[in-house]
Amino acid sequence: MPVSNFPVPPRGLLAGARRKQPELINLIEELVRAESPSDSKAAVDACVALVAAHAKGLGGRVKLHRQRAFGDVLEARFGPRSKTGAAGRILLLGHLDTVWPVGTLKTMPCRVGEGRHWGPGTFDMKAGAAMALTAIEMLGEAGLVNREIVLLLTSEEEIGSPVSLPITERLAQECAAVYVLEPALGPAYKTARKGTGNWRIEVAGVAAHAGVDFEKGASAIRELARVVEKVSGWTDLKRGLTVNVGVVGGGTKTNIIPEAAWAEVDVRIARKADGARIERKFAALKAVDKRCELTVKGGINRPPMERTRGTVRLYREARAMAAELGFALEEASTGGASDGNLTSALGIPTLDGMGAVGEGAHASHESILLEELAPRTALLACLLMGKEPGGTPDTLPKRSSRSQTTL
Secondary structure, three states, X not given: OXXXXXXXOHHHHHHHHHHHHHHHHHHHHHHHHOOOEOOOHHHHHHHHHHHHHHHHHOOOEEEEEOOOOOOOEEEEXXXXXXXXXXXXXXXXXXXXXXXXXXXXXXXXXXXXXXOEEEOOOHHHHHHHHHHHHHHHHHHHHOOOXXXXXXXXXXXXXXXXXXXXXXXXXXXXXXXOEEEEOOXXXXXXXXXXXXXXXXXXXXXXXXXXXXXXOHHHOEOHHHHHHHHHHHHHOOOEHHHOEEEEEEEEEEOOOOOEEOOEEEEEEEEEEOOXXXXXXXXXXXXXXXXXXXXXXXXXXXXXXXXXXXXXXXXXXXXXXXXXXXXXXXXXXXXXXXXXXXXXXXXXXXXXXXXXOOOOOEEOOOOXXXXXXXXXXXXXXXXXXXXXXXXXXXXXXXXXXXXXXXXXXXX
16 A cells, blocks of 8 residues: 555654653553563463453453463454455564563663663563554554454563464464564564574483593593584584584582583574474484483474565565654564564564664663654554555565674
């Protein structure tokens, strides 16, 4: 839909977003104060309840996917029930869990200052959830929710989405496109993300007295050192493949040949085909010292979000709309994964990084820029009422030079 054919000018939505900014900031603060670490079901459920109540107040049809070990997953639908299948439906995707334990607010208080909103989970990604609700509210008040919008907020994304993954995939397959409410990368939306994998390697050796029976022992630590060197050598920066041995442990005392050692490994891939290849490499690991035994567990848990034609079309639409709103929207790729990786792997056009602009995800200086809230919320509202997404352009535009590895 050309900008000239929009029901309201994009600048009108920007003015509306500016008027609603105080309410938006209050909602962000309310969500941040509802601390919600992934490993506390009670805390996450309390945050989910706040959002569910707000969604109902906006006329949303709310469904809670109840969980036992993790927080409940929130699904809220707005606008007319789609009668045309996926072509008329959009999925807004995010999460309400954070990496911060309950009590973090005591040392990392929620506050506004220096042109920013600070607090644990503000940037990653409670501001994104609040922006989505505000965009829907703006459209609802103007009578412009003319397609079905599905808002899905999960409860355990930060630890790999162990229970929400099938829910996310099922709902995504019912939609024409997915807009991911994760933080922006600087001024940019994300059109590509690396996939992730995690492995744990355990080595069982033979214990012996380091002075009396040295030759009878088989050092698990020495064998692990060989493994660490081997898997680290699989890194191929040109392919966007990295292997990082991030945590190791083993041994008991200096005068004992170590009987056990272990390592935890993080893998990032930019190409889907590399996932199966790296899994085969880990499965084929063998001990050099035959007296030692290796146990290797793990695999790829999120495929890469590759830069597809459908995603590029979504980005082009967003870039054109941002220009109408008065700012330049860049494109970026990142080494961090999100649930957008899952939906993109299904072949559904997925645009990521549509939340707040800020910095400090998972860090003590986590914060968002207040001046960016209204423009980015207005852009989200424009895209929610815009033309049907997910078309296929004839050619892909050149990738932006802005590319960075982040969480």
